[in-house]
Amino acid sequence: MEKRGLSERVRVLTLSVLIFFPSSYFFSAFYTESFFLFLALLAFRFWGNDKRGAAYFIGGLAALTRIVGVWIPLAFFAERLIRRKLDAKDFIWAALSSLMFASYPVYLWLTKGEPLLFLKVMAPHYGRYSTLPFSPIYQDIVSSIQAGQIEPISIFHLILFLIFLSYLITTIRKQQKGTAVPWSEFVYTFGLILMPLSSILKQANNFPSHGFMRYFLTIFPLFIFLGKHIDQALIRVNKNSGSTLFIARKLVIYFILFIWVSVSLYIILVLRFKGFVA
Structure with a gap:
């Protein structure tokens, strides 16, 4: 990131999103x-x-x-x-x-x-089967509707998928504007999203695209993408510092960050208590 000329704040935000990812x-x-x-x-x-x-x-x-x-x-x-x-x-x-x-x-x-x-080995022992690309996201929505309640994990899967789509659109627009695009990272990102979303889990009490949050972790271009956009959002808020809504927007941003970090720490502490993580 430093070699690309990204600011220190973008680098810190990128690593923070990765570290405190749920x-x-x-x-x-x-x-x-x-x-x-x-x-x-x-x-x-x-x-x-x-x-x-x-x-x-x-x-x-x-x-x-x-x-x-x-x-x-x-x-x-x-x-x-x-x-x-x-x-x-x-x-x-x-x-x-x-x-x-x-x-x-x-x-x-x-x-x-x-x-x-x-x-x-995955099919008989873990209930994982191949399916059409990206259909697990659709299955998440269908499962939530059939269950009559919105599952937080399904919402999060959908958010992650929308982040991926936003990355694709942004990259294509850059290419159209003549901006240099790191195609190797683009192909890497597309492949690592495509493969986990081309299989589903068919087990009781498990949603079909379970595991997407885990597989998302290693797609570092998306975390850089998030870090840059969070930085841009903070810049836009600071530009509107004279607005009456400035303080409200700041409070909303910090509240979201607080909830994000709190949930992540809570998950880690619970799993640490159960001996799941080191």
């Missing part, structure tokens, strides 16, 4: 989110420093950490393709990244006799 407790639990986010940031850091080989390699490691990691080398390859800068090295490094990911199916084939076991 599902950020997964970073302290026995899940892959924290390590995957580290690898993703490291890969994009190498990519930004024009160290393509290292970026593709780290992307391959991310794909071994979580299946959605395949979008990292794919994002790099797509950006080179869009910018018409593809060369032989991109094909070689992308192929090597693919071989790294392919090592896991080979391992499963040798040990379990089923190379695609990681795709099949």
